Structure formats: C-alpha cells, structure tokens
Amino acid sequence: MISKNPALRTLGAIVAVVLAVAWAFPVYWMINSSFQSPRTIANLTPTFSPFGGTTANYEAVVSSSGFGGALRMSLVVTGIALVVCIIVAFLGALAISRFRFRGRKGLVLAIILVQMLPAEAMFIAQYKMIAGLGLLNTVGGISIIYVAAVVPFTMWMLRGFVAGIPADLEEAAQIDGCSRFGAFMRVTFPLLAPGLVASGVFAFLQVWNEFALASIMLTSSDSQTLPLWLRNFSQSSAFGQIEWGQVMAASTLVAVPVIIFFLIVQGRMTKGMVGGAVKG
Known part of the structure; x- marks a missing residue:
C-alpha cells in the first residue's frame, strides 16, 4: 500500500x-x-x-587467444541447454498440472528435493557419468549436465503459470469445435508465453554464468565457456601484473549477450513475473 x-x-x-x-x-x-x-x-x-x-x-581482448572459441562454446551450449530445458520443463509442468497419474505426488516431491540438494554434492557422480560416456570437454557432455541442473527449477516455475490458467478455457474452445491440441495452441499457449519467457531468462542466466561445473567438465583449453576463459585471461597477464582495463573489457563483453537477451524479452518477462506472482 x-x-x-x-x-x-x-x-x-x-x-x-x-x-x-x-x-x-x-x-x-x-x-x-x-x-x-x-x-x-x-x-x-x-x-x-x-x-x-x-x-x-577491447581490441586486446577480441584478438586474444581463445576468446572466439569460448564465445562460440558458450553460445552453443547455452542455446542447446535452453531449448531442451524449456521443452522438457514445459511438458513436465503440463503433466503435473493438468493430469492425474500414479506417482504424480512423488514426482513433485522429487523436484522439490532436487532443489534442496547442494550442487557440489553431485559433482563427483556427474563427472564419473560424463567421463564414462566419453563426453568430457564436449558440447554434448556439458549440455546434458546443464539441462539436468536447470530443468527441475524451470519445471517448478512453469507449474505455477500452467496451474494459474483454468482448464475450462480449453474445454470451452473444444465445445466451439477445436480439437484438444488446437484448443491448447490457440487458447492456453498464448497465455503461457510470458511465463515461458520469464522461465527462459532464469534458465539462460544460470547456464551462461555457470562456472563450477564447467571448470570440472571442461578441462581442455580448446573447450572453454566464457566464464572459464575469463578466469584464465585474468591470470595470464605478463610479469604477474593484472591488466585491469583488459579484465574489465573482457567482463563487459561477457555481459553483453545477457544484456541483449534481456532487452529482447524484457516486455514479456515483466508480464510473466507479474503473472506468476498473481496466479502462482
């Protein structure tokens, strides 16, 4: 008030x-x-x-060794993880919000419990799993880990948006002649779009800025994300002196994609956050 x-x-x-x-x-x-x-x-x-x-x-940063490769690595990994995460989390949120099936409460409880586990407790198991698959220092390996880490939170967040949209709207559309899928795409999905954007932003930030897991899974200098490259770049100054101007320029360039992404989706993100606060 x-x-x-x-x-x-x-x-x-x-x-x-x-x-x-x-x-x-x-x-x-x-x-x-x-x-x-x-x-x-x-x-x-x-x-x-x-x-x-x-x-x-900025010229020194852009021309430095590894910047281009790290930028491509971050963009590819973040893009893959974001798309897969949104699809899986969206379908999961629909399932636990719209359908009643055996094990539903157990699934919801598992999602909550996963969020309570410290990420560091699973590093060794995740490393051995990815190493056993031969996917260390690869886009596929780190993408699998990121999707697994981000999906539970994203699914739980989307669940609030899905639950806030009455199923009666879809039923009314079906009475008017729409199929179940058509009713969902024409009525429910447009209402969920702001929630998808808001959830996607949080997932994007988690993956783009992640450092700890990447430092374990990506040990090769040829396969580094931008946070790893920035750490090594700040430690590679000549004569043991840190070139703070270059470090700040590198930090700014790392933040630029986040700013651009946020500016593109800020309108729908605001609607989604407000909608989640009211409907959740």
Whole structure:
C-alpha cells in the first residue's frame, strides 16, 4: 500500500534511488574502467567518465587467444541447454498440472528435493557419468549436465503459470469445435508465453554464468565457456601484473549477450513475473 504521507513517500524515493545507484555503480565502473589505460586506472585520482578513453582494451581482448572459441562454446551450449530445458520443463509442468497419474505426488516431491540438494554434492557422480560416456570437454557432455541442473527449477516455475490458467478455457474452445491440441495452441499457449519467457531468462542466466561445473567438465583449453576463459585471461597477464582495463573489457563483453537477451524479452518477462506472482 502506497503511503499518503508526503514525507514518507519522499524518504522512500530517496532510499530507492540510493539502492539503485549502489546496485548500478559496479556495472558502470566496470564499463568505465574498460575504456581506461593502465596509467589512468593506476592513478590515485579516479576518472569517472569513459569519454576520451581508449578502445585498446577491447581490441586486446577480441584478438586474444581463445576468446572466439569460448564465445562460440558458450553460445552453443547455452542455446542447446535452453531449448531442451524449456521443452522438457514445459511438458513436465503440463503433466503435473493438468493430469492425474500414479506417482504424480512423488514426482513433485522429487523436484522439490532436487532443489534442496547442494550442487557440489553431485559433482563427483556427474563427472564419473560424463567421463564414462566419453563426453568430457564436449558440447554434448556439458549440455546434458546443464539441462539436468536447470530443468527441475524451470519445471517448478512453469507449474505455477500452467496451474494459474483454468482448464475450462480449453474445454470451452473444444465445445466451439477445436480439437484438444488446437484448443491448447490457440487458447492456453498464448497465455503461457510470458511465463515461458520469464522461465527462459532464469534458465539462460544460470547456464551462461555457470562456472563450477564447467571448470570440472571442461578441462581442455580448446573447450572453454566464457566464464572459464575469463578466469584464465585474468591470470595470464605478463610479469604477474593484472591488466585491469583488459579484465574489465573482457567482463563487459561477457555481459553483453545477457544484456541483449534481456532487452529482447524484457516486455514479456515483466508480464510473466507479474503473472506468476498473481496466479502462482
């Protein structure tokens, strides 16, 4: 409930602005530093504007060994994991929300329990499984692990959206002459689209930024995702000195696909988050 007291509203606005600045400043400082020369960064007087800086840091990052391969690896792995995860989680959410079958409660309980397990507890078992299949340092191997890790949360999230859409809408469409599949595609699926987008964003972020599993499954320098490449890049500076400008430029480039993806889907994501909060 919004307060009618002007003083409280002003105080709330000030607090919101302070929190927003505190959240955004590290991102701004990363981008700002990526355009600064090593001498400017080392200067005791900070430079708060990137204007008049240099693009040499970005040129060094793009031309560095392994960046192109790591970018392709991340894009391919994230794309595969995202598509498979959304399809499997969507079908699973439909099954546990729309149908009554033996073992349904057990499946829902298993999904919850999987979310409670620490990821680190399964690293050894996952490594042995992927190694036994001969899929270490491969796109297929790391994609399988990512799908298995992300599907339970995505399925549970989508379940709330599916349960929030009355089945009566599909039944009404069937009475009007639609088949069951046609009623689902014409009535239910458009209403679920914002939820699919919102769930896809969370799945995308989990896979794109994942580091721990990738560091175990992708040990070859020729098969690294961007987070792994960024770690090695920041440790490979000459003479033991970290080139902070290049590190910041590399971090910015790693974040760019996330920003682009978010800008594309932000409208539907907002609708999906609000819909899930109301209907879930």
